Amino acid sequence: MGSAPEASELASPAQEPLIGRLPDAVLFYWQNRPVTAAAFLQDALRLAQELPDATHMVNLCRDRYAFAVAFAAALLRRQPCLLTGDHSRLGLAALAERFPGSFAAVNAADCVPLPTCPVRANGETPAIAPPVPMIPASRLAAVVFTSGSTGAPVAHRKLWGALVARSRAAAAQFTLDAAAPCAIIGTVPPQHMYGFELTVLLPLHAPAASWCGPAFYPSDVHAALAAVPASRILVTTPLQIRALLHAGSGLPSLRAAISATAPLERALADEAEQRWHTPMLEIFGATEVGSIASRRTLDGEAWTTYPGVSLQQAADATMVSAPWAEPVELADRIEALDAGHFRLLGRRTDLVKLGGRRASLSGLNRILTELDGVTDGAFLVPDDLNERVTARLMAVVVAPCRSPDSILAELRGRVDPLFLPRRVICVDALPRNELGKLPRQALQALVARLDRPA
Amino acid sequence: MTELGNSASQTLDGQTAPERAVAELLVNTLQLEVAVDAIDPDMRLFGEGLGLDSIDALELALAITRAYGFELRSDDERNQQIFASLRSLTGHIEAHRTK
Numbered sequence: 422m423g424s425a426p427e428a429s430e431l432a433s434p435a436q437e438p439l440i441g442r443l444p445d446a447v448l449f450y451w452q453n454r455p456v457t458a459a460a461f462l463q464d465a466l467r468l469a470q471e472l473p474d475a476t477h478m479v480n481l482c483r484d485r486y487a488f489a490v491a492f493a494a495a496l497l498r499r500q501p502c503l504l505t506g507d508h509s510r511l512g513l514a515a516l517a518e519r520f521p522g523s524f525a526a527v528n529a530a531d532c533v534p535l536p537t538c539p540v541r542a543n544g545e546t547p548a549i550a551p552p553v554p555m556i557p558a559s560r561l562a563a564v565v566f567t568s569g570s571t572g573a574p575v576a577h578r579k580l581w582g583a584l585v586a587r588s589r590a591a592a593a594q595f596t597l598d599a600a601a602p603c604a605i606i607g608t609v610p611p612q613h614m615y616g617f618e619l620t621v622l623l624p625l626h627a628p629a630a631s632w633c634g635p636a637f638y639p640s641d642v643h644a645a646l647a648a649v650p651a652s653r654i655l656v657t658t659p660l661q662i663r664a665l666l667h668a669g670s671g672l673p674s675l676r677a678a679i680s681a682t683a684p685l686e687r688a689l690a691d692e693a694e695q696r697w698h699t700p701m702l703e704i705f706g707a708t709e710v711g712s713i714a715s716r717r718t719l720d721g722e723a724w725t726t727y728p729g730v731s732l733q734q735a736a737d738a739t740m741v742s743a744p745w746a747e748p749v750e751l752a753d754r755i756e757a758l759d760a761g762h763f764r765l766l767g768r769r770t771d772l773v774k775l776g777g778r779r780a781s782l783s784g785l786n787r788i789l790t791e792l793d794g795v796t797d798g799a800f801l802v803p804d805d806l807n808e809r810v811t812a813r814l815m816a817v818v819v820a821p822c823r824s825p826d827s828i829l830a831e832l833r834g835r836v837d838p839l840f841l842p843r844r845v846i847c848v849d850a851l852p853r854n855e856l857g858k859l860p861r862q863a864l865q866a867l868v869a870r871l872d873r874p875a
Numbered sequence: 876m877t878e879l880g881n882s883a884s885q886t887l888d889g890q891t892a893p894e895r896a897v898a899e900l901l902v903n904t905l906q907l908e909v910a911v912d913a914i915d916p917d918m919r920l921f922g923e924g925l926g927l928d929s930i931d932a933l934e935l936a937l938a939i940t941r942a943y944g945f946e947l948r949s950d951d952e953r954n955q956q957i958f959a960s961l962r963s964l965t966g967h968i969e970a971h972r973t974k
Contacts, residue, residue, distance in 0.1 A: 509922075638936045640946035664933050668940065776930045810934050811906040829926070838921075838928040844908050 435558040437585040439465070439493060441626040444550035448624040450604065450649055451486035451544050451633040459550035464542040465493035466551055472498050473538055476522035477564070479503045479513065480612065485633035487528035487540040488611040489621045492563070495526070496581065497554060501561045504612045505574070506778060510534055511834040515573075558582025558745055565614055567708045567752075568837075570771060572784040572791075577709040582745030584622050587711050590727040591618070592627035594715055595654075595677070595702075602628035603676055604649035607656040608636045613777060614708045615681045619656045629654070639668035652676035658777055659685045660810070662693055662701075675699035680718075681706060682777030683807060690718035705765070708779070709749045710741045714763070722764045732757060752779075773802055773814070773840065780840045788835050789816055794823045797851050800842065801864050816842035817864060819850055846871060889916055894965045901961070904938040905931050916962040924960075932958065944973035 442448065444459040468490055472478070478495040480502045482488035495502050503523065505516060510533070517523060517535040524536040531537070556562075562581040566574035597603060605623065609616030620631045632649055635641040642665060646653055655678040657665075662680055665672070666689070675697055680690075681704040690701040705724050706712035713732075714724035726732065732755065733740045739751040754766040773780045782800060789798040798818035806812045818828055825845035832841055848871070852863035890898060890912070898914045901907060905927070918924040921932075936947040947957075957967045 635949040637949045638933070638947050640948050644948070660930060660933060664937055667937050668946075776928065810930060811904075830923075833923060833926065838926065839930065841926055841928075 435582060436555040437558050437582055438553045438555055439496065439625070440553050441585070442624075442628075445546075446628075447602065447630040449486050449489065449544075449631050449633050451484075451542075453634065453648060454544065455630065456486065456544040457546045460544050460546040461490065461493070462551050462553065463547045464490045464544065465497065468494035468540060468542070469497040471538070471541075472500065472526075473524055473536065475500055475524045475536075477501050477503050477520045477524075478538075479505070479516060479520075479523055479525040479533075479535065481508060481525050481531060481533065482528040482540055482611070484528045484540075485607070485611050485620060485631065486544065487526075487542055489624075489631075489633075490542045491526035491528075491540045492621060493625075496556060496560070496562050499560065501578075502563045504563055504565045504614075504617060506610065506612050507566075507574075507837055508533075509834060556581050558585070563617070565617075565708050568780045568784050570781045570783045570787075572781075572787040575709075577749070578747075579711075580745045583711075583743060584618075585626055586729055586744040587618060587727070588622050588626040590729050591623055591712060592629075594725075594727050595679075597628050599628040601652060602630060603652045603654050604632065605629050605654050605656055606632045606636055606642060606645045606649065608642060608661045609656065609658060609682070609777065613682075614711055615704065615706065615777070616656075618706075618712055619679070619704075639665050643670070643672065646673045646675075654679060658682045659689060660776065662689055663810070666692055666696060672697050677702055679704055679715075681712070683774060685718050687718060694719065707752055710743070710746070710751065713741055713743070723758055723762045724764065726761050726763070732763060773800075773806070775806065775813075776839045778837055778839050780837060785814075785836065785840060789818065789828075789832065792820075792828060792831050795820045795828065797853075799851060799859055799864060800840075801861075801868060813843040814840055815844040815846065815868070817846045817848055817851060817868065819848060823847070890914070890961070891916075891965070893969055894961050897965045897968060898961055900938055900942055901925075901935070904934060914961050916965075917960050919960060920958055920964065939968060942974075943968050943971070945971045 440458050442458045446458045447455040448458050448461050449456040472494055478500045480491050482491050492502050514534040524538055525533050526540050527537050528540045558581055560581045561578055562584055563579040565577050569575040607616055607620035611617055611621050623629050624631045632645045634645055636645045651674055653675050655675055659680055677700050679702045685703050693701045701718050703716055703718050704712045705714040713730045714726045716724045730743045739755050740748045741751055742748045753768050755763045756766055757763045771782050773782055785800045796819045801815050803812045825847055829845050851859055852867050853859050894916050898911045902911050921927045940946050
């Protein structure tokens with residue numbers, strides 16, 4: 422079970438420390454005080470002894486520090502962390518069924534359909550720093566998920582060596598300086614790959630300390646930035662950049678602001694740079710490959726790949742290779758400019774992206790058409806999905822005996838809230854062509870016709 | 876109930892005047908496909924009920940600041956209570972509004 426090392430782990434002598442920082446280095450800001458590497462290690466070692474025997478840990482901690490402690494403890498206990506953004510009952514029940522013998526690490530009294538273990542931590546630096554454990558680079562540290570075209574999530578494995586290598590690569594990419602450690606204020610959940618890499622893993626191996634208090638609303642971000650010393654790096658998303666700019670008032674001095682999860686409009690980047698007097702950077706990545714490139718948005722469309730990451734063009738797809746990571750096919754289409762630079766051509770059309778989450782359109786359609794009483798149906802993605810904050814998907818359904826409300830209610834447990842249709846429209850038939858295909862324009866025209874007042 | 880019971884648009888179906896104002900803010904800000912009257916004060920706003928999501932929460936926070944003059948903070952557990960329903964959100968707004 423959980424304590425049996427994988428065969429690959431025994432075969433490889435390579436090891437990486439759990440923490441690559443000095444014992445008194447600040448790794449996190451938690452409950453308004455700095456937490457040192459020694460304190461974090463002490464908390465992780467203590468929790469590792471309290472964890473139940475299990476195969477996997479579903480890390481549901483919302484508190485970023487509790488999340489980090491739980492992740493480290495699970496790593497020590499050889500319990501890979503399952504990271505999911507779907508915390509719905511149905512989603513978690515499906516995860517528990519797929520990974521039998523797993524439990525959930527929680528930092529609040531959450532009601533979840535699997536055994537739980539509360540995560541306790543105190544963040545206090547011990548009198549004597551414990552020795553830092555070495556972890557085989559080949560140990561499976563985390564499993565992350567993307568939505569697949571079958572409607573079921575696809576699992577992606579992250580080895581410890583890959584995560585450490587990427588943290589070091591990020592430190593080089595953003596020239597983080599050990600002589601002047603930075604404070605990271607992340608607005609992205611730790612379960613999201615971008616948040617996991619930049620706000621949980623980075624402090625373990627790079628000169629950075631991550632803020633673990635609230636950082637969702639503009640006022641939270643203001644308070645967080647004011648609470649940490651310079652140099653500050655804001656790790657966020659286009660949505661939150663927009664909200665921060667709309668909320669008005671300047672920000673304390675920043676060393677950089679970093680955006681990911683969706684393309685950052687040039688105008689927004691320009692406004693952010695002018696208002697905040699800081700470079701507005703973007704990271705390009707994906708759940709299955711992590712962060713692989715960055716750019717300053719205003720410098721143009723060329724992305725610079727992280728050190729150690731290489732891209733190979735194969736037929737229609739791009740493969741990404743990196744230390745300790747299996748080559749992965751990229752979901753976006755790119756054009757290589759030279760060995761270290763590329764530009765994005767676009768996304769494969771089956772993918773829908775919203776609020777940092779990704780879904781497969783065919784997967785969504787499959788979930789829809791598998792509902793009882795639904796004879797045909799399709800999701801429609803508005804053209805301006807990523808330009809208009811209030812834009813969401815809609816669903817057009819053929820279901821003679823069902824109401825739109827009942828269909829929506831049933832989708833709720835099965836579909837990420839962000840991808841729930843804002844409208845469910847019942848029709849007699851979908852405008853399929855003679856091949857049975859549903860041209861997007863025909864579906865759009867049908868909806869436009871229905872919307873036109875009679 | 877209200878004295879204006881003969882006017883269909885003002886029967887309020889249980890909404891108080893401040894609740895109706897917040898319901899209007901919700902529908903207009905988020906461009907929801909529901910009638911303002913149709914939002915039951917006890918209906919859940921996130922997840923079930925109105926089915927709002929995290930993008931909506933951020934957008935709503937900006938609109939609340941513009942309309943009522945105070946800023947929302949995420950003090951975790953309490954925040955879930957505030958956003959639980961139209962009634963709880965309105966109660967929070969009425970207690971903290973500066974305009």
